[in-house]
Amino acid sequence: MIRFNCDYNEGAHEKNLKRLCETNMEQTPGYGEDLYCRQAADTIRAFCQDSAADVHFLVGGTQTNLTVIDASLRSHQGVLAAETGHIEVHETGAIEACGHKVLPLPSENGKISAAQVEEAYQAHITNEAFEHMVQPKMVYISFPTELGTIYTKKELEDLSDICRKNHLYLFIDGARLGYGLAAADNDVTLHDLAVLSDVFYIGGTKQGALFGEAVVITHPDLQQDFRYFIKQKGGMLAKGRLLGLQFQTLFEAAESKADSAHPCQNTSSCPDHFRDTLYMQLALHADKLADKLRDAIHQADYPFLVESRTNQIFPILPDTLLERLREKYSFSYERRIDSKHSAIRFCTSWATKEEAVDKLIKDLKTAAWN
């Protein structure tokens, strides 16, 4: 069985494990107040080119989403999100359990637009009964989205403008951030995210860490007392250094990469240097393999639920083919398209082997032709 069902089937990049082993018996303060967390935060601030940002390390995505959102909203305020957004669909009501309504917006491809946000905001403030309705105060988007798509820089700028005009916080879920930044069609930088959002996070769990999400908070209102929230929500890891250490490792220059490392000295402000990091090199690896698989499926003339260039692929395949694939591969079932076809999801990841993709491509072809 080869698993393409998600991007967290394996452990961590070997360099992360090596560091954990090397530092294992060091004594450090707990709860993220150790040297490794401080160093990793500094590194992230430098790559974001925002020395005033707060950086915190949490264990997982749902935990991060609920902690950020509850720290940002008063009880009567809600968060606008795509109807496909993780917080709306796949967190067992974690946001509502903190008292806040998710306000879903229709979405075909996992994205929402500035126009939709503006419309929802205007609909609220112009409604006679506005006080009888949840007040939109935050916009949640995922980069890439749950459907693998990414926002263009222009789209993010428009969203950011609308949010700032209307005093809405913009929160970007970056559980798969690297796979978005590394996508062939991406024009957004880490610095752009820091400038355009109020809070976002850099996913480690799906990109080479055992676990871990690095939250970057740029809006001063949201920075205040954030550690209280991490603790209250159960997200403050006793041995916080495990997080700092892994992010520090991921944000170092990768030892091997396709292209030679960038020669300039200014590591903090140079996007090319960021591209040299282990984090980005692992993402490039996954995206490249996804492109390879995607191309093969395109060539076989299968349609896609949605098009993207990140590590998630959503082909629409015959059920008979899926039945045969299931014998050797695991993948996610998305939804029925018609009586004979279903949309599924294949994921590549930092850990995917090119041989596995080649085998899948071969089997797809063989199975399809028989």
Add this chain to the structure above:
Amino acid sequence: MIRFNCDYNEGAHEKNLKRLCETNMEQTPGYGEDLYCRQAADTIRAFCQDSAADVHFLVGGTQTNLTVIDASLRSHQGVLAAETGHIEVHETGAIEACGHKVLPLPSENGKISAAQVEEAYQAHITNEAFEHMVQPKMVYISFPTELGTIYTKKELEDLSDICRKNHLYLFIDGARLGYGLAAADNDVTLHDLAVLSDVFYIGGTKQGALFGEAVVITHPDLQQDFRYFIKQKGGMLAKGRLLGLQFQTLFEAAESKADSAHPCQNTSSCPDHFRDTLYMQLALHADKLADKLRDAIHQADYPFLVESRTNQIFPILPDTLLERLREKYSFSYERRIDSKHSAIRFCTSWATKEEAVDKLIKDLKTAAWN
């Protein structure tokens, strides 16, 4: 200015005020443990023909909805409701503030079907990631709905069957219950509601009381400790007798009614006796006036957003006409239909005067014809 914008513009039926004045200086225990509350509860149990039902009195609808729902659900459970349902749209996220997600179902006319509930339930339990999603555990419907429609007995039976099969609680919001029971096309009795639902309430605020909703709980699981929830949510009125007294009054035989009172002796099991109560006579009055207004609008060939026979009327009228009507009448704006037409809502109530309706009909005609 004549108000048709809602059904709570006036105070209470004079008989209620009279009773409050007569008993004003009596000393009674507080918090709903007085004689009037006990008597009113007995009367309601008798009309429901369910001697094991628990009856509690609360002040308003949102308070009742949030108290019932929070008392019924564990943290990971949600409540299925029409996307037009009051709890989804007009309670400032009260249910979410208690930690529970409202799970909206599409609805054209304010109603949801047994098939929709079954589909939502099956979609949950068959989903691979079911534990990552909110578990549906309750179904909330309004009778009449927020769009004035009512469920037939058959529809309620189907909903009840599906709910029991799937261990879902069925909760009926009866903020306008009488207007539904009194509708010309209704075939549902109070007894049916007690049998088919697990908890429902009988609205007083919109039907002749200063305020008050009588919650009838028939499911033993939901009966347990309910008064703790009333207190915790701020709904336990110190002078609970104000509620008992008004419901006791509303459920007495009306002094005057169109038809002569029913002659049979068995007040508890006889639907006709229930029809003789002040509560139902006030509802019949409102529904009759609504029918009159509705007929006039029909005759003028205006379409309706939705058809019903209860006290809420949703015509689609030209904006130019609405502009003229606004000079003399208040009504609710529902939504824009096209560039020149809007859907609005007129409400009649227990307190509406026939002259007011006649005047509106006349003005509608005049304005429309000019």
Add this chain to the structure above:
Amino acid sequence: MIRFNCDYNEGAHEKNLKRLCETNMEQTPGYGEDLYCRQAADTIRAFCQDSAADVHFLVGGTQTNLTVIDASLRSHQGVLAAETGHIEVHETGAIEACGHKVLPLPSENGKISAAQVEEAYQAHITNEAFEHMVQPKMVYISFPTELGTIYTKKELEDLSDICRKNHLYLFIDGARLGYGLAAADNDVTLHDLAVLSDVFYIGGTKQGALFGEAVVITHPDLQQDFRYFIKQKGGMLAKGRLLGLQFQTLFEAAESKADSAHPCQNTSSCPDHFRDTLYMQLALHADKLADKLRDAIHQADYPFLVESRTNQIFPILPDTLLERLREKYSFSYERRIDSKHSAIRFCTSWATKEEAVDKLIKDLKTAAWN
């Protein structure tokens, strides 16, 4: 049975009922946006001498406490209160159900001191693990307290100073406010409360209204969006005018009073004019009768759990005496003092008849002497 067990055994002062009857069939906007609410708010602002204060009307005390506190705090913040405070003891965890911890402080007489607040605040900010603990952000006091005691102006000033120094909100529960302001030993004015606190409320339920609490918010941060919270917590009365009308009535000059009405013209800034209101005259009546009862118990040499001059009296009486009293009177049991004595509570109120107090005094003497 004559009830001295609480101060909400009867309905409302007859003038309130008269007004409700007179205005019953008027049509008004709902949800507290009617003329009566506006007028009552203006009147209260004038008596508070604070034209920038927001005034809202809610139905009951627990509802008011939970709404104010949840509107004021972020999730990690708690509210300091006396261990005897209503929010700590008698609200079924309403504050915790909104997500906030009540942080109890020891109290012998229902009061807490500025020094206690300062100590608790300093203990928090100097603790190494402060982020692992609830952050104190609000101070809740009752005036009068649950034990009938009142704060002196000096004590309130000290509390206010400490709160402002430490950015803590000061919230005063005035469910029995009039009985405190009318107490023989009181030196605090309504204006003082508005100046010294950030939010407080004026209780109507226990002082001549059918129900109702008038919340006065002076701190701008707490004013923002407060009506959303009223709605979300189920406290927005459909017929809000019932509240406005009653408070307007209570704050008019009483028709009869012991002393002649104050002759000066400046109703807003003159404490003596406030004393002429029905609200204060009713409170003076209750406090006077409480003093009479208290004096009689003193003369019989019974000790008291705590001394005060408001409408609550906490004598420590022999159980044998209590057994006899119970045949004719109801009162609250506070707690066992020793094997033969218990502390109880007698309440007088706006509705207490002097004959009832005289009868109780006589029976106390007779029963005690036998």
Add this chain to the structure above:
Amino acid sequence: MIRFNCDYNEGAHEKNLKRLCETNMEQTPGYGEDLYCRQAADTIRAFCQDSAADVHFLVGGTQTNLTVIDASLRSHQGVLAAETGHIEVHETGAIEACGHKVLPLPSENGKISAAQVEEAYQAHITNEAFEHMVQPKMVYISFPTELGTIYTKKELEDLSDICRKNHLYLFIDGARLGYGLAAADNDVTLHDLAVLSDVFYIGGTKQGALFGEAVVITHPDLQQDFRYFIKQKGGMLAKGRLLGLQFQTLFEAAESKADSAHPCQNTSSCPDHFRDTLYMQLALHADKLADKLRDAIHQADYPFLVESRTNQIFPILPDTLLERLREKYSFSYERRIDSKHSAIRFCTSWATKEEAVDKLIKDLKTAAWN
């Protein structure tokens, strides 16, 4: 700087790291549904001698406490705990943020008694205003407590009896469970805990794992839908296998131990086999070093805040001595005892080196004598 301030200063026992490295590139299902989690759960069930117990793996203690408690209680119910309990003091109101009040009971040594629980329960049900108060429904104790003490089997049996009589759930926080089970004066087995409690957990974070707590649920009511709660509260680790793998490793027989391994074949029912596990051998190591340090402090005639035989030591030392110790050692400051003395906490752990303890003992003597 040598750290004795807590028992989570280092990473994990080397065997845990070795296993993580060995299995790193295996593909497994996520969210705790992998083979390692299943095996670890089976092993724990076997040692508990309860084949019907549910076993779940979470990341940290606060997360576990809030998840278990929120899954167990309805909104009006609270949890009795020692006033020193972790949930009352050091979780930033995590339990209240889930809507539940912690009901603290006085405690000198971190423990509460069956008599205290019975008294609190009776006080609730016999109170006239019981519905106005939080209903006690769960009892939370820590084994060992936050002060290092442990309950005897008899004390646990009494607590269990009282809880079952009164339908209260008994929840045991075992964040330091091994250090309690390994204590020289302990007479409680893992099997006892499974039998006497309704839910308890086995702490890994402080005892040789990078992180991880194994929750054992024996009460069927609490088993239902527990995984929904883990997900909702943000505690469902994507790579759940990290938890299963570590617990599986910790519950294998240790490779080296003081005494020879137990020869009997029945690993599941034999407490001596449990004693042979790495988990218990690490705990015995820590407790032995704690005893050594404790004896030395006793010999120097310093008093203790509380006596125990687990890995936490609470001596009362002169501030002058503490000042000197701080140059070389870190420890927790508990509280001031008098103007010249403070209580502090030293922790040993699975990772503590005997040389470090010897050095501290030597420095204590030297510093004290000068």
